[in-house]
Amino acid sequence: xxxxxxxxxxxxxxxxxxxxxxxxxxxxxxxxxxxxxxxxxxxxxxxxxxxxxxxxxxxxxxxxxxxxxxxxxxxxxxxxxxxxxxxxxxxxxxxxxxxxxxxxxxxxxxxxxxxxxxxxxxxxxxxxxxxxxxxxxxxxxxxxxxxxxxxxxxxxxxxxxxxxxxxxxxxxxxxxxxxxxxxxxxxxxxxxxxxxxxxxxxxxxx
Numbered sequence: 001x002x003x004x005x006x007x008x009x010x011x012x013x014x015x016x017x018x019x020x021x022x023x024x025x026x027x028x029x030x031x032x033x034x035x036x037x038x039x040x041x042x043x044x045x046x047x048x049x050x051x052x053x054x055x056x057x058x059x060x061x062x063x064x065x066x067x068x069x070x071x072x073x074x075x076x077x078x079x080x081x082x083x084x085x086x087x088x089x090x091x092x093x094x095x096x097x098x099x100x101x102x103x104x105x106x107x108x109x110x111x112x113x114x115x116x117x118x119x120x121x122x123x124x125x126x127x128x129x130x131x132x133x134x135x136x137x138x139x140x141x142x143x144x145x146x147x148x149x150x151x152x153x154x155x156x157x158x159x160x161x162x163x164x165x166x167x168x169x170x171x172x173x174x175x176x177x178x179x180x181x182x183x184x185x186x187x188x189x190x191x192x193x194x195x196x197x198x199x200x201x202x203x204x205x206x
Contacts, residue, residue: 023146024048025197029137032195036141052138059126059152071096074128074174081126082174085154089122091176096128101168113163116193117185121178123161124154130171133164133199142196160188164199 024045026037039045061077074096075082082094099106116137125134131148137160147153154176155161165171175182 022148022151023144025144027142027144027196029140029142029192032142032197049143052141052143058150060150065128074172078126078128078174082176085124085176089124089176091122091124091178093177093180093182095175095177095182096172097175098172099130099165099169101170103169106165106169110165110167110169112185113165114193114198115187116160116162116190117187118158118160119183119185121157122154122176123159124152124176126152126174128172128174130169132166132169132171134161135163135193135196136161137192142192144197146199162193166199 021040022045023040024038025035026048027034028036037048039048059078059081062080063077065073065077075094085091086094099109103109125147127147127149129149131146134145134147134153136143136145136155145153177183
């Protein structure tokens with residue numbers, strides 16, 4: 001068993017080969033009507049996120065996934081990177097979650113994820129397919145990050161954030177945890193998420 005290491009940076013993997021591409025928008029926390037900065041350029045994203053200890057890298061499947069894949073297929077396809085991340089940060093539990101417009105209770109799940117919250121452990125998500133919008137509330141800034149296929153997003157315990165999967169969700173993600181308790185949230189209840197753009201699946205924030 002590996003000892004857990006503190007993840008001192010947000011790990012953000014951005015891909016640019018899809019139709020829309022990953023995207024970063026930066027706002028002042030109290031001025032959601034004004035975008036301070038927006039880019040889909042990898043080098044510029046890296047430069048903007050470095051001051052808040054963000055790094056990004058890209059994963060590729062080591063073998064193709066079948067059309068109808070199971071959790072084992074996904075984990076086998078990305079085994080090298082999954083094992084590397086678990087060894088580096090001491091993650092003990094990995095699973096695969098699929099969500100689409102037919103998923104029961106999707107409205108309630110979206111409402112829950114849209115409330116700003118934080119976790120007692122790192123949050124790490126790799127997008128095998130589909131897309132979603134993460135919002136990171138770091139100090140006095142809000143960073144909206146569109147994640148798509150090939151993107152990994154991870155951030156340290158205690159970071160305030162929310163996630164929007166859109167009204168018609170479509171994504172498959174690999175999740176990393178230090179314990180089998182999985183997703184446990186501490187909601188801040190400050191309502192900030194309602195002030196910022198929501199997500200239209202596979203499109204920019206609207």
